[in-house]
Amino acid sequence: MNWFQRSPAPKDAPDQRALRGDGDALASSAVNFLTKTGLFDREYYLAAYPDVAKSGMDPLHHFMRVGIQAGRSFTSVENIARLWRQVLTEAASEPVAKEPKDASGLHAVIYVMRGGNFFMREIAGILRAGFADAGVAASICHENGDPNPGATHHIVIAPQEFFLLGEGRRFGTDAFISRAVLISTEQIQTPWFARSLVFMLRARAVAEINGQNAEIFRRAGVRAVTVQPGYTARYPAFGPQQKVDEFSAFAGLGRHVRDFDVSSPKLADRPIDLLFLGTSTSRREKLLAGYAPKFAGLNSFIYCLKTNKPIEQGSNPMAAPEVTAALLQRSRILLNLHRDEYTFFEWWRVMQAFWQKTLVVSEPSFPHPVFRAGVHYLEEAPRHIPHLVEWLLRSPEGQAKAEEVRARAFQDFCSRATARMAALTLLEAGAAP
Amino acid sequence: MKLFPVPVNIVRSQAAPRPADVSVIVSLYNYGRYLTECLDSLAAQTQANLELIVVDDASADASLAVAEAWLDKHAEAFCGHKLISHLSNMGLSTVRNTAFAHASAPRVFVMDADNMLYPRAIARCGEAMSADAGSAGAYTQLEYFGDRTGLGNANFWNRELFKPRNYVDAMALVSKASWQQVGGYDQLVVDGCEDYDFWCKFVEHDLHCNFVPEVLCRYRVHSKSMLHTQTNPNMASLVLDLSVRHPWLDLTHFRNML
Numbered sequence: 001m002n003w004f005q006r007s008p009a010p011k012d013a014p015d016q017r018a019l020r021g022d023g024d025a026l027a028s029s030a031v032n033f034l035t036k037t038g039l040f041d042r043e044y045y046l047a048a049y050p051d052v053a054k055s056g057m058d059p060l061h062h063f064m065r066v067g068i069q070a071g072r073s074f075t076s077v078e079n080i081a082r083l084w085r086q087v088l089t090e091a092a093s094e095p096v097a098k099e100p101k102d103a104s105g106l107h108a109v110i111y112v113m114r115g116g117n118f119f120m121r122e123i124a125g126i127l128r129a130g131f132a133d134a135g136v137a138a139s140i141c142h143e144n145g146d147p148n149p150g151a152t153h154h155i156v157i158a159p160q161e162f163f164l165l166g167e168g169r170r171f172g173t174d175a176f177i178s179r180a181v182l183i184s185t186e187q188i189q190t191p192w193f194a195r196s197l198v199f200m201l202r203a204r205a206v207a208e209i210n211g212q213n214a215e216i217f218r219r220a221g222v223r224a225v226t227v228q229p230g231y232t233a234r235y236p237a238f239g240p241q242q243k244v245d246e247f248s249a250f251a252g253l254g255r256h257v258r259d260f261d262v263s264s265p266k267l268a269d270r271p272i273d274l275l276f277l278g279t280s281t282s283r284r285e286k287l288l289a290g291y292a293p294k295f296a297g298l299n300s301f302i303y304c305l306k307t308n309k310p311i312e313q314g315s316n317p318m319a320a321p322e323v324t325a326a327l328l329q330r331s332r333i334l335l336n337l338h339r340d341e342y343t344f345f346e347w348w349r350v351m352q353a354f355w356q357k358t359l360v361v362s363e364p365s366f367p368h369p370v371f372r373a374g375v376h377y378l379e380e381a382p383r384h385i386p387h388l389v390e391w392l393l394r395s396p397e398g399q400a401k402a403e404e405v406r407a408r409a410f411q412d413f414c415s416r417a418t419a420r421m422a423a424l425t426l427l428e429a430g431a432a433p
Numbered sequence: 434m435k436l437f438p439v440p441v442n443i444v445r446s447q448a449a450p451r452p453a454d455v456s457v458i459v460s461l462y463n464y465g466r467y468l469t470e471c472l473d474s475l476a477a478q479t480q481a482n483l484e485l486i487v488v489d490d491a492s493a494d495a496s497l498a499v500a501e502a503w504l505d506k507h508a509e510a511f512c513g514h515k516l517i518s519h520l521s522n523m524g525l526s527t528v529r530n531t532a533f534a535h536a537s538a539p540r541v542f543v544m545d546a547d548n549m550l551y552p553r554a555i556a557r558c559g560e561a562m563s564a565d566a567g568s569a570g571a572y573t574q575l576e577y578f579g580d581r582t583g584l585g586n587a588n589f590w591n592r593e594l595f596k597p598r599n600y601v602d603a604m605a606l607v608s609k610a611s612w613q614q615v616g617g618y619d620q621l622v623v624d625g626c627e628d629y630d631f632w633c634k635f636v637e638h639d640l641h642c643n644f645v646p647e648v649l650c651r652y653r654v655h656s657k658s659m660l661h662t663q664t665n666p667n668m669a670s671l672v673l674d675l676s677v678r679h680p681w682l683d684l685t686h687f688r689n690m691l
Contacts, residue, residue: 249589252561252571252643285583292576292648296551300647302574304584317589 097424129234130419143168160196241326328356336362449513453484456536476510558606570607570642599629
């Protein structure tokens, strides 16, 4: 999901008090968390920032007081790798969510920033549909809105943005946060993750989009679940997008792409051979530049956006779920490249492809309880990705493999990774203890 | 456009027997060492009925001789060609305008002699223009090569994105009519930023180009020239000139670099 990762340049400066938490107790719980999980790397922090030693402060306290607001990194690649190694040894089990005994009195409010990344609002829309699939009333509330007075569950997407910027600050109270489930979308090695801790640690539960992160939270004694948006029939943006003439992203594509019959059953008939969507990092740029001689011969759609701003709907022709779906429905392969050396899987992007029956080709990634390399998607080392792509597109064996894998991915996505299940997991996590 | 004639020498030329669909124009100044690679990549284009126009800006190196020798062998890859040389050095804007003026096709692909194309580049840009009735041009994503590897800054055409900086390279297919409509490439107060100025004029004339999200054009990065750009002593003049020409630009962030 890195495409939409971050909004690093908020118009409003974050409320410094909110960032530190309401009191010392809170700050110390964040300190405990970073210590207990082993996330904070003292040696790394000392070596990376010479002013820390000069200050005479304890490195972790220096980070909490100074580094966190300056957006400093606090852990090394090696440390993260070690941590994940430990977490990964535990076999991830497929989630099972309990049905509520009586859904009639329930109402879930999903909080998401209006001006934020369109990706966050996409997740909000899918979760609301998931609640509907589970027979539970749900509504979406923006930072300047009023939540439904009958709300029984409060779910906040990207809390570090919602509670820190603009009108959302009024929700950042202990009374509210202690009843809420917070959906974390940050990668744990980032300073934004550290910032989000002051909220996460006060919440009723944390819902992690990444299973490995949820496990790290649980190890520190935090109530945490894994929640990924999933299949629902109630999200029309991801339904068939046959008419695309009003999407300006399609203006330079030929009629054979725009008018392609998206109900066509054969993958090989799709007009775009290869699709890449993601924000630019130097790693991705180097890989894509290296692939250029091979991919220049394909019908590709490579959108590697250089931005440090949130991708808002209206400001970018690509920033709409309908456009993502329309592109996926016309593409044979979605290419997944990690943004950096951390092998976080961009699960939501990948599952969007499953949903649209597009074959996913990815670099090696962390395991997932449902989706497996070789079964639901294909994995290859970066240097051989062009060779795999060539085989999948051109050879009859490759085409047959592509058909098999994308069919299996679609089938299991629709049955085993539903938005309904995500909603049920959130209900259970948000129930009063 | 100039009141005075730009003195040129037509070194060699062969008219196309039928109208060309696209003219590819190559501006050449002291890049003889890169020219062969560039022209080879043009000869390998899948685009049919392609005319080649090379304009040498009074290079001090063997550029002109390299161009002549290459044409001796490969001229038949194009439906017609012209090799033109400026009698004195006139600058990039004038080179491109000379080339445009000699281009016989309704669409012109703009090249510099140190860059290269992948075979589908011109045809794919043409397809994008044909797909959009109002299109004034088309450009692809760039691959940086040479002293740096990476991707270019290309993105969808958007007036807002032009405000802080140029993000559309000169390496693009444009209709000759649009070039005419905006009055060609201007010579700014000092050399540089002529492509930025060119696209700003497109915006002001309500012209738009189409972004082709494929990596089909190769942009050679020279580490020396990048350093040169960062310490460009003329930057302040350029920022001022561009801001006067296009008051809707917001180049304030360049102040910090000066």
